Amino acid sequence: xxxxxxxxxxxxxxxxxxxxxxxxxxxxxxxxxxxxxxxxxxxxxxxxxxxxxxxxxxxxxxxxxxxxxxxxxxxxxxxxxxxxxxxxxxxxxxxxxxxxxxxxxxxxxxxxxxxxxxxxxxxxxxxxxxxxxxxxxxxxxxxxxxxxxxxxxxxxxxxxxxxxxxxxxxxxxxxxxxxxxxxxxxxxxxxxxxxxxxxxxxxxxxxxxxxxxxxxxxxxxxxxxxxxxxxxxxxxxxxxxxxxxxx
Numbered sequence: 001x002x003x004x005x006x007x008x009x010x011x012x013x014x015x016x017x018x019x020x021x022x023x024x025x026x027x028x029x030x031x032x033x034x035x036x037x038x039x040x041x042x043x044x045x046x047x048x049x050x051x052x053x054x055x056x057x058x059x060x061x062x063x064x065x066x067x068x069x070x071x072x073x074x075x076x077x078x079x080x081x082x083x084x085x086x087x088x089x090x091x092x093x094x095x096x097x098x099x100x101x102x103x104x105x106x107x108x109x110x111x112x113x114x115x116x117x118x119x120x121x122x123x124x125x126x127x128x129x130x131x132x133x134x135x136x137x138x139x140x141x142x143x144x145x146x147x148x149x150x151x152x153x154x155x156x157x158x159x160x161x162x163x164x165x166x167x168x169x170x171x172x173x174x175x176x177x178x179x180x181x182x183x184x185x186x187x188x189x190x191x192x193x194x195x196x197x198x199x200x201x202x203x204x205x206x207x208x209x210x211x212x213x214x215x216x217x218x219x220x221x222x223x224x225x226x227x228x229x230x231x232x233x234x235x236x237x238x239x240x241x242x243x244x245x246x247x
Contacts (some may be wrong), residue, residue, distance in 0.1 A: 001071070002053045002054075002068075003045065003046040003051060005027070006044075007033045007036075008037025008042055014100045015076045017076050017079070018080070018084075019064075019068060020083075020084045021082030021083045024084070024151075024155075025046050025050055025155060025164070026045055027154065028231075030044075036238060040077075040245075043071065045067075047083070047084060049169050049170060050155070050164070050165055055169070057169060059177055060176050064083075065094055075099065077099070077101045078101075078102050079103040082105070082106060086109065088102060089213070090183055092189070093183045094185075100190075101191070104191065104192070105194050105229060105237075106196050106227050108203070108206040109210060110180055110206055110209055111179040116174065116177070117171065118143065119148055120167055122149075122152070123165070125141075125142070131158065134158065137153055188216055189216060192218050193219050194220050194240055195229070196222055197224060199227045207219070222240060
């Protein structure tokens, strides 16, 4: 069972399940989850091979969707970002009865040509024996875009001198992570594809593939936000999510 962090109490509104992206964790979503829990219970998970959740030998989307399904008791709203968005889409396609509304944050049900091996290799290159604090670890993280090092450092355990990420499995499964599986069926429920206006992760050319799987899909963009739209524009992101869930 995935590790979960629960915010708020159950109300007459459906619970909201949040699935984070690659190298993330439930803790990354703490502020937004707390705000969204003002009128509903919010459940945030650590995905497999991340955070405090168990480590497994695979990182397929079918496996991740199964993990999410095990967390759900009844129909819930689901919000997934990036890798978590793909897992949430597969969950909706394989278990449509478990989902009320679906929000997919800045990702499409397509294979991407980019890879995330750069950050992964940077983490692998950190000499843990020489790390006594976060400043030491940050000095060892090289070749990354601005801000990425601080994001990755949220998943380091200084005391145990280890990453709270299964780097070997994530590396081996990277083709699956940047890809998207062939899934039968459709999810006909309400679905919002919420993107960053400056991001190129969800293109107009992706809309036929999206509509084929999610016929009721709607599209919205947050101005001035990139792929990390929830971190770059948290208030706007929170407002967009709340408005859609309350429709």
